[in-house]
Amino acid sequence: MVADSALTVVLVYPELLGTYGDRGNAVALRRRADARGLDCHLVEAAVRDPLPRTGDVYLVGGGEDAAMLLAWEGLRSGHRLQDAVDAGAACFGVCAGFQLLSREFTGPDGEPHEGLGLLDVRCGRLDGPRAVGEVLADSDHGFLTGFENHQGDAHLGAGTAPLGRLVRGVGNGDGRTEGAVQGRVLASYLHGPVLVRNDGLADRLLELVTGPLAPFRDPAVLRLRQERRAAALSRPGARHPHLRRRSSHRP
Numbered sequence: 001m002v003a004d005s006a007l008t009v010v011l012v013y014p015e016l017l018g019t020y021g022d023r024g025n026a027v028a029l030r031r032r033a034d035a036r037g038l039d040c041h042l043v044e045a046a047v048r049d050p051l052p053r054t055g056d057v058y059l060v061g062g063g064e065d066a067a068m069l070l071a072w073e074g075l076r077s078g079h080r081l082q083d084a085v086d087a088g089a090a091c092f093g094v095c096a097g098f099q100l101l102s103r104e105f106t107g108p109d110g111e112p113h114e115g116l117g118l119l120d121v122r123c124g125r126l127d128g129p130r131a132v133g134e135v136l137a138d139s140d141h142g143f144l145t146g147f148e149n150h151q152g153d154a155h156l157g158a159g160t161a162p163l164g165r166l167v168r169g170v171g172n173g174d175g176r177t178e179g180a181v182q183g184r185v186l187a188s189y190l191h192g193p194v195l196v197r198n199d200g201l202a203d204r205l206l207e208l209v210t211g212p213l214a215p216f217r218d219p220a221v222l223r224l225r226q227e228r229r230a231a232a233l234s235r236p237g238a239r240h241p242h243l244r245r246r247s248s249h250r251p
């Protein structure tokens with residue numbers, strides 16, 4: 001929990017894990033912190049620099065396969081994200097970030113790689129084509145919308161709960177769940193940026209380190225949420241090609 005009114009959000013390797021606009025997640029956190037009178041600093045951690053130790057929230061965004069493996073090399077050396085979380089920080093991974101935070105992920109070469117182990121999750125590869133499109137899920141933080149663009153999936157272990165219950169899209173690839181939560185570590189396959197689109201999720205991350213916050217309703221975000229929810233609902237439901245393939249391979 002933050003000791004004073006200053007909050008530090010660390011954007012991890014934005015030059016590698018920023019392909020899908022996930023930098024906006026940091027901007028959303030700062031906006032929502034500012035609205036509550038919290039002084040919020042953004043720190044960009046470059047891959048060649050040591051990861052700051054004193055962050056309150058660490059954001060690990062999405063990236064292409066090759067960039068993700070470079071980020072993996074960097075995160076495996078030096079200060080460990082796990083140590084920051086053990087010291088009280090929160091961490092949020094999106095897509096490639098989700099896979100990096102897991103205990104094992106399958107790389108583009110089909111080979112398993114040891115993940116950072118912050119989530120009891122194994123990320124393999126979807127059987128079907130790449131998952132691309134709008135996603136809708138229900139969650140304890142309100143409905144979640146975002147867009148997905150990934151080949152990886154997620155198999156949640158006993159120590160991890162889903163972030164959301166899938167309504168549209170592919171998410172973790174099991175036809176039921178989206179993302180993962182384990183203590184102060186949250187992860188999702190959703191871009192958007194997802195914390196811009198989902199104010200309840202953004203507040204959840206902040207509250208993990210600040211304690212309860214006063215409500216803040218942003219009319220532009222509320223409009224965006226309704227629009228994106230409608231867009232996701234126009235996507236086909238349970239008969240998505242991935243799910244058909246999965247059920248025919250695994251009766």
Ligand code: GLN
Nearest residue numbers: 062063095096150151152
């Ligand atoms: N390259 C990874 C995959 O395809 C992550 C993609 C992403 O971050 N959107 O699964």
